[in-house]
Amino acid sequence: MNESFTDISQIGEFGLIARLNEILQPYRDSLIVKGIGDDAAVYIPAEGKVQVVTTDALIEGIHFDLTYVSMRNLGWKSMVVNLSDLCAMLATPRYALITVAIPRKISVEMMENLYLGIKSACNEFNFALIGGDTTTTFGNMAISVTMIGEADKDIIPYRSGAKIGDYICVTGTLGLSYAGLKILLREKKKFLESEDKQNFKPNFEPFLKAIEKHLKPVPRFDIANKLKDLKVKVNSMIDISDGLSSDLLHICRQSNVGAEIYETSLPVDELVKKIAKDEFNEDYLPYVLNGGEDYELLFTVSESELKKLDPLYSDVKVIGRILDREQGIRLIREDKSEVDLEAGGWDHFKIKFEGR
Amino acid sequence: MNESFTDISQIGEFGLIARLNEILQPYRDSLIVKGIGDDAAVYIPAEGKVQVVTTDALIEGIHFDLTYVSMRNLGWKSMVVNLSDLCAMLATPRYALITVAIPRKISVEMMENLYLGIKSACNEFNFALIGGDTTTTFGNMAISVTMIGEADKDIIPYRSGAKIGDYICVTGTLGLSYAGLKILLREKKKFLESEDKQNFKPNFEPFLKAIEKHLKPVPRFDIANKLKDLKVKVNSMIDISDGLSSDLLHICRQSNVGAEIYETSLPVDELVKKIAKDEFNEDYLPYVLNGGEDYELLFTVSESELKKLDPLYSDVKVIGRILDREQGIRLIREDKSEVDLEAGGWDHFKIKFEGR
Structure with a gap:
């Protein structure tokens, strides 16, 4: 200091x-x-x-x-x-x-x-x-x-408002915050293990975009305001703080519906893939599904509203559909295999207590 | 447990x-x-x-x-x-x-x-x-x-509204919460020092009124509601959480006035005097002035409103007057001597940090 x-x-x-x-x-x-x-x-x-x-x-x-x-x-x-x-x-x-x-x-x-x-x-x-x-x-x-x-x-979207057939949309990209956290934790560990702490230089430069997303997230009022301006009827909405899986489960449970999302549609920054693969030799998918803290918006709209989202094409991606409850909540992999989504996100009590 | x-x-x-x-x-x-x-x-x-x-x-x-x-x-x-x-x-x-x-x-x-x-x-x-x-x-x-x-x-009283000549009023009695806390801390110490913890019995019975006031305080909505019903124009008000001295100072500073309060008018439960004297061999006055956490109301009204308080005579006491700022903020002792009031109440940072 x-x-x-x-x-x-x-x-x-x-x-x-x-x-x-x-x-x-x-x-x-x-x-x-x-x-x-x-x-x-x-x-x-x-x-x-x-x-x-x-x-x-x-x-x-x-x-x-x-x-x-x-x-x-x-x-x-x-x-x-x-x-x-x-x-x-x-x-x-x-x-x-x-x-x-x-x-x-x-x-x-x-x-x-x-x-x-x-x-x-x-x-x-x-x-x-x-x-x-x-x-x-x-x-x-x-x-x-x-x-x-x-x-x-009259325009507030609740978690409970998703309807069968709705398109599931997400803003921005997912996984960057968690990738940034991984880098921060790794460099901290290196620092603590370093013998020459005075001259220790953390390797942050190539990962700044991810680190910034973790340390200084930005709420998506830009998109929220455009949704209001464009008079899009949003059926349900949640911010992604716990992770995509957990937050989609919140919507599905409270709306009493199922859902499928497509791996190929998930918006992922190249840096997330790079950090997962090159830095940690890991699959990037858990970063995207369970990373949390991206503070992007996850929302659903009916088919008739989809066209109104056209002006937002660079910021909003359709990643799946709301299904009947009996069809479960699942991810369709690139190879067309199906995986049941579970709440793999952030549960302080379970993760942290068990980790002690 | x-x-x-x-x-x-x-x-x-x-x-x-x-x-x-x-x-x-x-x-x-x-x-x-x-x-x-x-x-x-x-x-x-x-x-x-x-x-x-x-x-x-x-x-x-x-x-x-x-x-x-x-x-x-x-x-x-x-x-x-x-x-x-x-x-x-x-x-x-x-x-x-x-x-x-x-x-x-x-x-x-x-x-x-x-x-x-x-x-x-x-x-x-x-x-x-x-x-x-x-x-x-x-x-x-x-x-x-x-x-x-x-x-x-239009009826909200602020700390800044006290006027010269106002009567200073307080609800209930002061010092009980602090007296209760003193007993709790003493019995805890005894327990920690006791060699037979299994059979240790804290001596709470004679002091329950004070202990209850500390552990389960009651906000004075009964009085607040009566003040509203009686249409009393309250010029300034604060709840006594930090202690009478500190909270009166808040009112005086924000209203840019002075004040005097009279020791003989302070509402004190006999139990406070008893605990201070018999249990701790202390003067009870600091309990009343600086104890804090009584959650009673301290407020000021102009002379013309005083009569409206008559129905509240058992719960509300007049303890002093608001003075010109130059006259300071002081306590008139029983022997007519004057003491400047200081913020002797609860400042976590000062008390606790210095006490470590």
């Missing part, structure tokens, strides 16, 4: 809050009656809209590792994982609240960088942080965010 | 969520369009009201200690610390969201008890839990709650 290190105990909780709030100012929004600084924040809800709220936590050691995540990216990502949930409801983000449990190793400057990352997200996606609670902890760092958005009630 | 212990890894994150959600059902509210189970929850805001939102975290080792807090009380208290903030805005609670970072020592049954405590609060104060995120952690348990309420914009 080259920057200065001010222990939070030097300025206390109220001193810290004052410095962090300074970073967030000024924010002008005539609908905010009271922002940070009272027992609660107060805002006027937009007329004719419904309120859409979600909450997600990022825990050190589970969701992030301070050896390779900058505080700025962490602040950004803590917002994005929640923004992405609103995005999948076709909602517009408006307000966020955050709690941070801060271990002693975290300085005032590091907290300021966290808030600079938050501020970038506020500016980029046009919402305000209106509430927060900072507290110390003897354990690991824990960040919890609640995001509030507004939406038109 | 006498109850059964099911490791969360046996049922996984989705299994856990299913069991916890079962506890919360059924909840009927025609304004909730979508509750738990999608990317985000959706609700219709009440017409003509503003939205009031707050967030607060409870961290194991800082805010609670699982050696003496039951999961049920913890669930209750995680809601109450947030409810109390809404109460101090004269808002009506409507919806809550929670994230929990769960260490391995916590079983499925313990999480169910946590949710039973949450459910009690939902039933008692008429709000619904509409969002959540559970994740594992390698560190300590961390609970973060966001509470959403609704209020009439």
